[in-house]
Amino acid sequence: MTKLEVLNPATNEVIETLEYTDEATVNKQIEKAHDAFLSWREVDAHTRSEKLWAWSKLIDEHKEELAELITKEGGKPLKEALGEVDYARSYVDWYAEEAKRLYGRTIPANSASKKIIVQSFPVGVVGAITPWNFPAAMITRKMAPALAAGCTIVCKPAVQTPLTTIRLVELAHEAGIPKDAIQYVIISGKDAGRIFTESPIIQKITFTGSTPVGKKLIEGAASSVKNVTMELGGLAPVIVHNDANIDDAVDQTIATKFRNAGQTCICANRIYVHEDIVDTYVDKLIQKVHELKVGNGLDKGVDVGPLINQDGVDKVVHQIKDAEAKGGQLSRSLDEIESLGGNFLKPVVISNANQNMEIMHKETFGPVAPVMAYADLDDAIKMANDTEFGLAAYFFTNNYKTGFYIYNNLDYGVIGWNDGGPSAAHAPFGGMKESGYGREGGIEGIQPYLETKYLSIGDM
Ligand code: SIN
Numbered sequence: 129m130t131k132l133e134v135l136n137p138a139t140n141e142v143i144e145t146l147e148y149t150d151e152a153t154v155n156k157q158i159e160k161a162h163d164a165f166l167s168w169r170e171v172d173a174h175t176r177s178e179k180l181w182a183w184s185k186l187i188d189e190h191k192e193e194l195a196e197l198i199t200k201e202g203g204k205p206l207k208e209a210l211g212e213v214d215y216a217r218s219y220v221d222w223y224a225e226e227a228k229r230l231y232g233r234t235i236p237a238n239s240a241s242k243k244i245i246v247q248s249f250p251v252g253v254v255g256a257i258t259p260w261n262f263p264a265a266m267i268t269r270k271m272a273p274a275l276a277a278g279c280t281i282v283c284k285p286a287v288q289t290p291l292t293t294i295r296l297v298e299l300a301h302e303a304g305i306p307k308d309a310i311q312y313v314i315i316s317g318k319d320a321g322r323i324f325t326e327s328p329i330i331q332k333i334t335f336t337g338s339t340p341v342g343k344k345l346i347e348g349a350a351s352s353v354k355n356v357t358m359e360l361g362g363l364a365p366v367i368v369h370n371d372a373n374i375d376d377a378v379d380q381t382i383a384t385k386f387r388n389a390g391q392t393c394i395c396a397n398r399i400y401v402h403e404d405i406v407d408t409y410v411d412k413l414i415q416k417v418h419e420l421k422v423g424n425g426l427d428k429g430v431d432v433g434p435l436i437n438q439d440g441v442d443k444v445v446h447q448i449k450d451a452e453a454k455g456g457q458l459s460r461s462l463d464e465i466e467s468l469g470g471n472f473l474k475p476v477v478i479s480n481a482n483q484n485m486e487i488m489h490k491e492t493f494g495p496v497a498p499v500m501a502y503a504d505l506d507d508a509i510k511m512a513n514d515t516e517f518g519l520a521a522y523f524f525t526n527n528y529k530t531g532f533y534i535y536n537n538l539d540y541g542v543i544g545w546n547d548g549g550p551s552a553a554h555a556p557f558g559g560m561k562e563s564g565y566g567r568e569g570g571i572e573g574i575q576p577y578l579e580t581k582y583l584s585i586g587d588m
Contacts, residue, residue, distance in 0.1 A: 138424040154323055155323070155327070157282055165252055165279065215553070224276065234246070241587040253282065257345070266336050267293050280309040285312060360563050366384070373546075379548075382417065397498075402503075444492060445473070474495070475497070519563035554569065556570035
């Protein structure tokens, strides 16, 4: 296996053929990243910040080109891809600023002749493994804080979507970030996991992807006690309470559910709606969902692109069939859902959902919205928490007491209250339970790239 064919999921055509990086070269690149680390960590924070700003500027100047690459290799509609480029850039901007705010502190010592100073130092060379669903944003969310902290980074992008990474890294070099400080390798996920976890040089591994793969990486990293950040699977619940604004709840549910054709870790997976309003909510949801235009993301007006590949389609179709067999009511027939062929599925709402359905317990990664009615809010919260995942959750209520009650009782790291789009570079994104550990974004997102050192100074 020496060649990687990058496919367009809308057409299944090969858009680029790349050489895989052989293992000896990957190891050489990691060594070079270490050499680069020894000088990059000495670059003052203001200069690092300026280089990140220069990268951000170039990303902005190449926004259309990057967005087109994202759509071609990942399938998401162009307007969403343009939004992703802005989102990706916002991480570079945020960490360009945070680079200058890595404050230390002094601690009052227990003797007048002593002084204790605490400072943060970069952890070293970082190995990053990124997913296909956000080919730009998941790169910058890892690379920008790593570089800001003074680390160097070797990234293995998803084999489905390497082209955006390659272009982003080229732009970083053009911006003056040293060549060996930010690198990519084209290898399989399995090889990356083995090489990164076994490397004595790599000090930190950051991964976004599935929980099973994350567990393997954690196991591998444990043998050399490597620092890891894991952003893993989700199964986001949505609770719509009877005092919610139904129209807003429908719009925001669509925003979270159908972003990237339902292929994000924080997409709504299951929707619990109070029985007083469930019929109205479902009617309004179906009407708007059926208006969504499905097609090649490069075509004008498309809202929902293809799924990433046939495996993705098969998994979603299996969940739809399972839900129908267990009493779910499909808003359009399976034939209609599959009518466009290829990797396309028309979005569907499944009403009358229940907890026995697979879709209520397994990540879907597709444009399917199952809705289940509830009578008691505590039951809804219990069902929402009844999962090994704890990444994102959403709820809708216009009562602040109810809102804070739900917020306090949901075991999730990212929560949207009347908000289907909570992600932001300035907020700490990450999950509880088997959704991983560590946070990306916000002031928290640079900490995983830093080690704390303290110095106790005695009398001179
Ligand atoms: C993800 O799905 O992993 C990321 C979603 C986001 O950053 O909004």
